[in-house]
Each structure stands twice: as structure tokens, then as C-alpha cells.
Amino acid sequence: MTVLAILTAAGSGTRLGRDLPKALVELGGFPLVLHAARRLAASGVVDRIVVTAPPGLTAAMSDVVTADAHVVRPVRVVDGGPTRQASVAAGLALAGGDDDVVLVHDAARPLASPELVRRVVAAVRAGHPAVVPGQPVTDTIKRVSPAPVSAPPTSGPAAAGPAVERVVETPDRALLRAVQTPQGFDRALLERAHAAGAARAGAEHLAATDDAGLVEALGETVHVVAGEESALKITTERDLAVAHLLLEERA
Numbered sequence: 001m002t003v004l005a006i007l008t009a010a011g012s013g014t015r016l017g018r019d020l021p022k023a024l025v026e027l028g029g030f031p032l033v034l035h036a037a038r039r040l041a042a043s044g045v046v047d048r049i050v051v052t053a054p055p056g057l058t059a060a061m062s063d064v065v066t067a068d069a070h071v072v073r074p075v076r077v078v079d080g081g082p083t084r085q086a087s088v089a090a091g092l093a094l095a096g097g098d099d100d101v102v103l104v105h106d107a108a109r110p111l112a113s114p115e116l117v118r119r120v121v122a123a124v125r126a127g128h129p130a131v132v133p134g135q136p137v138t139d140t141i142k143r144v145s146p147a148p149v150s151a152p153p154t155s156g157p158a159a160a161g162p163a164v165e166r167v168v169e170t171p172d173r174a175l176l177r178a179v180q181t182p183q184g185f186d187r188a189l190l191e192r193a194h195a196a197g198a199a200r201a202g203a204e205h206l207a208a209t210d211d212a213g214l215v216e217a218l219g220e221t222v223h224v225v226a227g228e229e230s231a232l233k234i235t236t237e238r239d240l241a242v243a244h245l246l247l248e249e250r251a
């Protein structure tokens with residue numbers, strides 16, 4: 001019985017504004033995807049890694065991850081798809097019969113620690129077939145109506161105000177979690193969730209932003225373990241600067 005980690009690295013990362021895909025952007029001298037692969041390997045609980053690469057960059061991604069002395073796990077690199085969900089599905093297609101647990105992890109979270117990887121796998125092994133790391137949120141979160149609300153009638157000439165959305169709900173903050181990766185799954189459940197998700201995506205042109213959401217859509221239970229600050233997601237230059245600070249703190 002083995003653990004396969006799918007490391008999603010096929011995004012373009014346009015919000016970082018570099019010429020490179022985000023996973024190949026460097027942090028402290030190493031590409032983000034390599035940081036993530038090294039920490040997966042250092043957990044000691046991951047047997048194999050499949051990396052999803054952007055179109056045309058499979059060889060470049062292979063050069064980065066397959067020869068690294070710290071990864072020391074069999075690594076395969078496959079072409080990702082047009083959405084994150086499609087990329088995970090491409091990785092999942094390479095799962096072997098022995099892989100009873102599948103982790104899905106974003107290269108965009110390069111500093112997720114080996115301890116976090118072990119916590120997620122341990123929860124799956126303890127009998128929870130879908131597990132995500134989550135952090136309490138500090139902001140009050142509102143759900144809004146996507147449709148703009150027309151301005152109330154005014155007596156004088158209408159001033160053009162800023163765009164507005166209508167608040168629909170304020171969920172209890174104590175019960176909210178900001179969810180991270182790696183997310184861990186019983187392989188058969190994740191395969192079932194992706195098959196159903198692919199059918200829906202075809203019909204509705206929607207793609208899930210995380211794998212646990214696909215499991216929830218099946219009506220199955222997802223459990224949360226404690227996340228961590230260092231598993232932050234890198235989207236902007238500012239996130240990269242924060243990750244740099246965290247890396248220096250831990251050096």
C-alpha cells in the first residue's frame with residue numbers, strides 16, 4: 001500500500017507577472033516546484049510523485065525535479081490540462097494499483113512542511129477518506145450576490161458611485177476554515193469524485209478549485225486537520241516576499 005502525491009504545477013501564474021510559469025519561479029535560489037517536491041519527499045510518507053507541467057514544459061520541469069538529490073522518490077512529469085481539475089485528473093490517471101492514498105498538492109504552496117504532509121496522510125490512514133488542512137480565518141467573511149444591485153432612486157441627478165455587491169450572508173467566523181494543500185484521499189474515492197466532476201464540468205463548463213469540493217459534491221464527508229502558516233499560497237509578488245521571510249526564519 002503506497003502513497004502517490006500529485007504535485008500540480010501546470011498553471012501559468014500570470015498574476016506573478018513573470019515570463020515563467022509560477023512553479024518555475026525561484027524562491028531562495030530554487031524553483032517553487034522543487035521546494036514542494038523536496039518537502040513531500042522529506043515527509044517520509046510519500047512513495048511516488050507525479051508532477052503536472054504546463055504545455056511544452058514537461059522536459060524543463062523534469063530537469064528540475066527528477067535529478068534532485070533531495071527528492072529521492074520516483075518522479076514522473078505529465079502534461080497538465082487547461083484547468084487545475086484537468087491537471088489533477090491527468091496525474092490521477094497514472095495512479096497504480098498499489099496507491100491506496102493520493103495526496104494532491106499545489107506547487108504554489110512550496111513551503112508546506114513535511115509535518116503537515118504526515119498529518120494529512122495519518123488522518124487518511126486513521127479512516128478519514130478525504131482530508132484537508134485548514135486554518136481559522138481572521139477576517140469576517142460575507143457571502144455576496146454576484147449580480148450588481150441597481151442604485152436606489154435619488155431625487156437629484158444620479159452620481160456614478162463605485163461598483164457594489166449585495167451581502168447575502170455573514171457565516172459564523174468560528175466555523176470557517178481557509179483550506180490549503182496537500183489534500184489527502186482514499187484513491188478510489190478521489191477517482192469517483194473526479195469522474196463525476198468531469199461529467200459536470202462538461203455539462204456546466206465549471207471546474208473545481210480544489211479536490212475536496214468534488215468529494216463534497218458526491219455527498220461524501222471531508223475532514224479538516226490543522227493547517228499551518230507556512231503552507232501559504234503564492235499568487236502575488238507580495239506572497240513571494242512573505243515566503244522568503246518564512247524561509248529565512250526557518251534557516
Ligand code: C5P
Binds near residue numbers: 012
Ligand atoms: O492558479 P492557481 O494558483 O489557483 O493554481 C493552483 C495550482 O494548480 C498551482 O500549483 C498551479 O500550477 C496548478 N494548476 C495546474 N493546472 C492548471 C492550472 C493550475 O496544475 N491548468
